[in-house]
Amino acid sequence: MENKRKNIWKNATLSCAPMMDWTDRHCRYLHRLLSGQALLYTEMVTAPALVRGGALHLLDYSPAEHPVALQLGGSDPQELAQAARLGADAGYDEINLNCGCPSDRVQSGTFGAVLMKDPVRVAECVAAMRKAVDVEVTVKCRIGVDEQNPEEVLPKFLNDIQAAGCRRVTIHARKAWLQGLSPKENRDIPPLDYDLVHRMKFAFPDMHISINGGVNSLEQARTHLDAGLDGVMIGRAAYHQPTDILAEADSLIFGTGQVADPVEVVQKMVPYVERHLADGGRLHQITRHMLGLFAGRPGARAWRRALSEGAVHDGAGPEVMLQALECVAPMAEV
Template sequence: MENGPYSICIAPMMDWTDRHCRYFHRLLSPHARLYTEMVTSAALVRGRQLRLLEHSQQEHPVALQLGGSDPHELAVAARYGMDAGYDEINLNVGCPSDRVQSGRFGACLMREPAVVGDCVKAMRDAVDVPVTVKCRIGVDDQDEYADLQHFTETMIDAGVEVLVVHARKAWLKGLSPKENREIPPLDYERVYRLKREFPQLVIVINGGITTVEDVLAHLTQVDGVMLGRAAYHDPYVLAHVEAALYGEPLPTREDLLLRMRPYIEAELARGTALKHITRHLLGLYQGEPGARGFRRRLSEGAHLAGADWGLIEQAMAPQRVAA
């Protein structure tokens, strides 16, 4: 398949894909579609926490992921997201955490496709940007292909044109969110089948994808690939994906850090603590000589009062010698 706007995406990850992380990922991957951490519609509408929508212009294209199950509230939250400048609103129908279930959203909504359809319709009526859905292939004992098929048909009827599918089902009882990302077996073929049966739908596959070879293989079957933990723990893989898909020259890790400098210094001037940014950089030298020392210098120094760009220069110094 030819490269499209969803060929490479970086997953919404709670506590990870904040605005600092997304800025860094944009440097690594100029073509990737970025996603925010999940923001609940209640936080925006009832809590008026509009600060959660803050992002930089350099992040685009970037999608706001919402969690919720009340159509009206989601519509208002989606409007806030569009007005804040987001390019897409994505509804979370995949997160299995207890906190999410107690709010009747996330993966438990896969049992209620009609509710999800109503939410999508309300959001689409409220905004002029795409409304997309991220789901699992099943939930608990409701994991027959026919269930996913019915869910997908309901999404299409609601106007969804892009479906992001984590190729594992979710166990809502008995497994932690971490275990739900690892224990239920991956079933890529089920997602491929979905694309074959609904060719009009843009299908993005997610789950267990870690290498450039994985990305290229999946793109022969579906429209896009969403990288999650691999993009966070070994972010340089994103640069390799860019090179493979778009012929982008491979930047050095040092070059990427130097390109972060203006952003970091501007954030420090705003009062942002260095540790909030450097925690997203720790995996940059993953698998390289000196990676442990790089992580240690940043981890130990970034929380100290007055920590600034000089700390990153110190962390880079041994890598320069090794190169």
Template sequence: MISTEGGTPRPVFAVAPMIDWTDRHCRYFHRQLTGRALLYTEMVVADAVIHGDRERLLGFDPAEHPVALQLGGSDPQKLAEAVRIAGAFGYDEINLNVGCPSDRVQSGAFGACLMREPALVGECLAAMVEASATPVTVKCRIGVDEQDPEEALDRLADAAVAAGVRAIWVHARKAWLQGLSPKENRTIPPLDYDRVRRLKQRLPDVFVGLNGGLATLTDAVEELGPVDGVMMGRGAYQTPDELIGVDSTIYGEAAGNGFDYAALIATMAAYAERHIANGGRLAQVTRHMTGLFTGRSGARRWRQILSEKATRPGAGPELLFEAFEAVDLSAGEGAAANRAVQAA
């Protein structure tokens, strides 16, 4: 989880796990925008891993590395079994969800509900650590409902550390399990970055990452320093261009002479062609790409073409080229880039 160069801890930038969004096609797309960001799967329930279609649930393209699997559950034995099964797939990290407030996780007594049961979280994490050859981490909230965030987060973090976990991602909001919808829980409870910073001060030898409210790469960079890592969710998904600067801004790689959108479109068209050949549909890939080019001339037409045409029977990867033709990249890049795509 924590990368080091010359013995010095390096910051981590991650794209958050998001149900119905960060599937394998989304992650493959995001990987074309950043080679270094840590990408998370959607939350996968331990029972589904044990009893379901494992390749569909856990399979991913090798290009996605580094990639982390997020598991949901509250039974230590089932979570351990899910970790052992996932081990064959080669994930770089296994993460336990202790932050999702959806009705689904509440009915299953896991996710954010587990903030109330730090001892059980410790048992779950200890079982996962024992079963895993790769790092186990946890993602949590600062508290739920009427909990005191000072006490609730410390108790959860202490249980995680005692279980052998060395990295904690914190969504810097409470989750209100009574009275707010999952959507409202992403925006209404106030952000408390200071609480996450205090956790890092208290646990200097543990990786502490910050999640919540980071809409742009600039927002993320501003929060690095007091914490070890930053995690973007909807900002990264809805405006994926934000990911283009991650490798240079966060990881110090050379910025180059501008991003090659033509190569991106060609790569994604080839990926979509393989997916369709294996029985998939174009829209399963392109639905994650509609936010690309936000703020540029032609972005609306790009979205319109992908949204309306990609769902039609027989839609093929050539639709990506058609949609890209509508985009006018700045500084005269559009025409040259489009010509390069057509020649690809």
């Protein structure tokens, strides 16, 4: 356990945020081709869906995705423990508890960001999950919600989950406003407080603390790491500009590996696409995650158009991707 934890702590130096409707298994497979080191996260899977609903298909993933973490949503310690066990049995490298999502649906289930108001319950959940599995249990949270004073509530929250055995946490450096702001607005409007997250690292030196929110480049990530944080989690930028964030990550962040070529990545996706189609899947289920591969590069708009228009046709196969590649300028011309 200790060696595995040390390995995944290194992978967590850079991670891709869990994002509903985005970071599904096809997205993660693509991201893994771009970076062999970054830690990947599933979309949030609710504990009730797994335990009461029996939706075990939500745990499907490719072994190529490792290291990969399962993010769970829930607030019942025993139910979360059962869901965590299902995730660990499925082979996930980490189980993460969502304490940051502000959506109405999540609030109605009494989990997500609303749990920032009940750190004792979060600690109980963490303790129950840790007892149930051998893999590491981590938490993703906000700096606070609504009228809470982050300077007061965040240290208490971290102290409580640390006492329950949580050794690694990712902090979205914004408050969540549970009333008055949509989930989308909650990703942009509340101001970022990076300094507070950095101070938490000083206050909790034994915890592995990653920062999340507003990081759009590896240069920004490097700034946070150089200032003492243990990790950086990137969300929308990693999805919309995956090559910019992930292709050089192994070299610039981890000091290992080569820079991935997005053209080669597309070619490596062909066998994956063929297997998905053979299993009854549709091309667009995969290619919708590939639209930003050439963001900022000549031909990127034509690539997106060719891929998005061609992938939805009945019988569309990998030839759509390969034809769309003809729209993109070779690397030597960039």
